[in-house]
Amino acid sequence: MASESRTTAVPPEMANFVVGLIGMGDMGKMYARRLSDAGWRIMACDKEDKYEGLVDEFAQNSNVQILRNGHLVSRASNYIIYSVEAASIGRVVAQFGPSTRLGAIVGGQTSCKDPEIKAFEEHLPSDVDIVSCHSLHGPGVDPAGQPLVLIKHRASDESLAKVEAVFRCLKSKVVHLTAREHDRITADTQAVTHAAFLSMGKAWHATTQFPWEGARYVGGIENVKINLMLRIYAQKWHVYAGLAILNPEAHKQINQFARSTTELYYLMLEGRHDELRDRVYAAKEKVFGAEGSPKWATKPLLQEAVLCQFTLGGSKAQPPSAANSKKPNNHLSLLAMVDCWSALGIVPFDHMICSTPLFRLWLGVTEHLFRTPGLLDECIRVGVDDNTFRRDDLQFTIAACGWAECVSLRQFDTWRERFEVTQRFFEDRFEAAKEVGNAMIKAVLASSEE
C-alpha cells in the first residue's frame, strides 16, 4: 500500500515524531510495517551490510527511511527501539547509545530486560528517558489482543503517553510492569515452557523419529506437543537461548523442570506407583487447587477436540480424523511441568495477563490433563506399567538435564549447537508445521473467546 493513501493514527501534536528502529530482523520489520501503515514516520537500520537490501525492500514505503547505522537513527529519532539479539544488547547500546538525540525516549524489544536495562543505564545520556517494551508473541502473529509489556523505567508521564500513542495501532493489551517483574513472569511462562518443547525435539531426534508419522503420538495433546516443538525449532536459536540464559530468574525454573522430570521418571522406571500418584496429586492440589475449590475457571482453557484435527500426520499411520485411535501416554513432560510449578510455588493462571500464545496452549493442555476425569490416573498407570514410551522418556529426561546444564553454565555456543543440529533434523517439515500451527493457534484463540 502506498503510504500516501493511508489514514493516520498519529495524533496532530505528534505529527513530527519519528520512531527509530535499530535491528531490522523479524521483529524490527514487523514493527516497521505495522507502525508505518498506521502513519508513523520510521527511521531504521540493521548492520551496515544489510543497508542496500533494506532500502530495496522498503522502497515502496515512503513512511520508512532506511539509514546506514544506529548513530544516524539515534540522532534523528524521538523514540528509539533496539530490536537486536538479547546477547548483543550491551554492545549495541554501548555503540549507539551516546548518539541518542537530546531528550529522546529509548526502549528495547529484547525478551529479557535485565541486560537491556543495565545497558541503557550504563550507556545512555542522563537526559534520555527509558520506556522499554516487549510484544509477547512472534513476528507472524497478529498483535491485536496479545499482551504488550511496557516498562516505564526512567521516564516522565508525558514520555510514557507518547510511547503508548505509538503502540496504540497494534491494538495489543498493554501490561505495565517493572523490568524485574517482567523477567520473573517470563521465566515462568516462556523459559521453562520452551525447555519442555526443546527437550521433546531432542528426544524425538535422539530416537530418530518424526512423531507425526508413527501411531503413538496421536490426538489433541500430542498435536500441541508436535506443532509447538516444530514452531520453536523453526525459529532463530538466539531468541530462546537469550531468554533462558540471560534471564537471571529463568535458571531456577529450568533446573527445577529437569529435576522434576528426572524424579518422576525414576518413580515410573522403578514401578513406584503409589509414590508417583501421591506426588502428582500433591502437585495437582498445589497448582490447580483442592477438590471442590479448583483454581481453574468453570470453562476449560481449551477443548481437546478442537486440537485433534491439527495433525501433521494423516497420510501415513493415521487419518486426520483418527482421534479415537489415540494411544494412552504417561505425558511425562506435562506431569513434570506441574511438579515444577508446584515445587516453585508458581500459580500459572496468575500469569495469563502476560502470556504468549504458546504458553496458553501449553497451560491449556496441562489443565485438560489434570481436570479430565480418569486421564491423570491413566497417565500414572501407563507411566508405571507400560514400556511404550520408556526410550523416548529416557531421552526426554537426558535432554531436559542437558538444557538445564547448558543454561546454568551460560553456554551460548553449546546451546546453539544443540539447537541447530536438531533444527536440521526437522527442517523439512517447518513449512507445513507453520501452517498447521498457525491454524491451531487461531482456532484455540477463537474457541477461547466464545
Ligand SMILES: NC(=O)C1=CN([C@@H]2O[C@H](COP(=O)(O)OP(=O)(O)OC[C@H]3O[C@@H](n4cnc5c(N)ncnc54)[C@H](OP(=O)(O)O)[C@@H]3O)[C@@H](O)[C@H]2O)C=CC1
Ligand atoms: N522472534 C520472536 O518471536 C520475538 C523476539 N523478541 C526479541 O526481539 C529481539 C529481536 O528478535 P528477532 O527480530 O526475532 O531477531 P532477528 O535476529 O531476526 O533480528 C535482530 C536483528 O538485529 C541485527 N543487529 C545486530 N546487531 C546490530 C547492530 N549493531 N546494528 C543494527 N542491527 C543489528 C541483526 O543482524 P545479524 O542477524 O546480522 O546479527 C538482526 O538482523 C530479540 O532480542 C528477541 O529476543 C521479542 C519478541 C518475540
Ligand SMILES: O=C(O)C(=O)Cc1ccc(O)cc1
Ligand atoms: O510464544 C512464544 O513463547 C514464542 O515462542 C514466541 C516468542 C518468542 C520470544 C518472545 O520474547 C516472545 C514470544
